[in-house]
Amino acid sequence: MLLHWQAKAENVYSGDPIHDLESTDKPDSQLGLTILPTNVKLITKLEDLYQWSYLTARKAALFNKQLSKHSTGAYIDLCNGVGVHFKAVLGEGAADYEQEKQLVTTSIGFDALEKSREHPSSDAISFQLSAKEWRERFNAEVAIREALEIEMMGIKGENGELLSEMKALREEEAMLIQELKKAREVLLITSRILQERALKASEDSQKITHATTSLKLGRNPCI
Incomplete structure (x- = not known):
C-alpha cells in the first residue's frame, strides 16, 4: 500500500489531487518537479521543493509522521484524501531547484552537442x-x-x-x-x-552525173 501511494506522489501538481498526478489531461497544472517515490515527504520544511496545503484541518494529523511510520489505515486515508482534504503546492526551495534544473539542462545540452560533434x-x-x-x-x-x-x-x-x-x-x-x-x-x-556538207556533196554529185549524161547524149545523137 505504501508503494502504491508513493507511486502516485512521484510528481507534484498545484491544485490537483495526488491521484490525478499521473494523468496527462492537465499538463498546465504540473509544478515541474520530479520526486522519487522514496523521497516523498509528509513532514516538509520551508526550504523543501513542495509543501502540503490542508483543505480539511482534521487531516493535518496525517502529516505529523513520515510515510514509513504510518499504519495501513493511514495509507488509505492518504490515498483517498489527496485533492479532497489536502494538496501539494510549491515550496521556497522550488526556485533554487528550477535554477539548478536549468543549469543541469544547459550543461546536458552542451555535453550532448559536444558528443554529437565527436561522435x-x-x-x-x-x-x-x-x-x-x-x-x-x-x-x-x-x-x-x-x-x-x-x-x-x-x-x-x-x-x-x-x-x-x-x-x-x-x-x-x-x-x-x-x-x-x-x-x-x-x-x-x-x-x-556535216549533214549540210553531205547534202551538198550529194547535190554536186547529182549535178556532175547529169552533166556527164548530157555530154554523152550530145556526142551520140543517133542513140
Missing part, C-alpha cells in the same frame, strides 16, 4: 555519405559531359570538312555539267555542218 549520429553519417556519393556522381556526370562536348567538337570539325568537300564536289559537278552542255552543243553544230 556523429547515424543520420549525420548517412547524410555525409549521401553527400559524398552525390558529389562523386556529380563529378562523374561533369566528366562525362566534358568528354561528350569534346567529342561533339571533333564531330563538328569532321562535319565541317565533309561539308567543304561536298561543296567542292558539287562545284566540280556543276562545271562538268556545263562542259558537257558545251560539248553537246559543239557536237550538234558539227553534226549539222
Whole structure:
C-alpha cells in the first residue's frame, strides 16, 4: 500500500489531487518537479521543493509522521484524501531547484552537442555519405559531359570538312555539267555542218552525173 501511494506522489501538481498526478489531461497544472517515490515527504520544511496545503484541518494529523511510520489505515486515508482534504503546492526551495534544473539542462545540452560533434549520429553519417556519393556522381556526370562536348567538337570539325568537300564536289559537278552542255552543243553544230556538207556533196554529185549524161547524149545523137 505504501508503494502504491508513493507511486502516485512521484510528481507534484498545484491544485490537483495526488491521484490525478499521473494523468496527462492537465499538463498546465504540473509544478515541474520530479520526486522519487522514496523521497516523498509528509513532514516538509520551508526550504523543501513542495509543501502540503490542508483543505480539511482534521487531516493535518496525517502529516505529523513520515510515510514509513504510518499504519495501513493511514495509507488509505492518504490515498483517498489527496485533492479532497489536502494538496501539494510549491515550496521556497522550488526556485533554487528550477535554477539548478536549468543549469543541469544547459550543461546536458552542451555535453550532448559536444558528443554529437565527436561522435556523429547515424543520420549525420548517412547524410555525409549521401553527400559524398552525390558529389562523386556529380563529378562523374561533369566528366562525362566534358568528354561528350569534346567529342561533339571533333564531330563538328569532321562535319565541317565533309561539308567543304561536298561543296567542292558539287562545284566540280556543276562545271562538268556545263562542259558537257558545251560539248553537246559543239557536237550538234558539227553534226549539222556535216549533214549540210553531205547534202551538198550529194547535190554536186547529182549535178556532175547529169552533166556527164548530157555530154554523152550530145556526142551520140543517133542513140
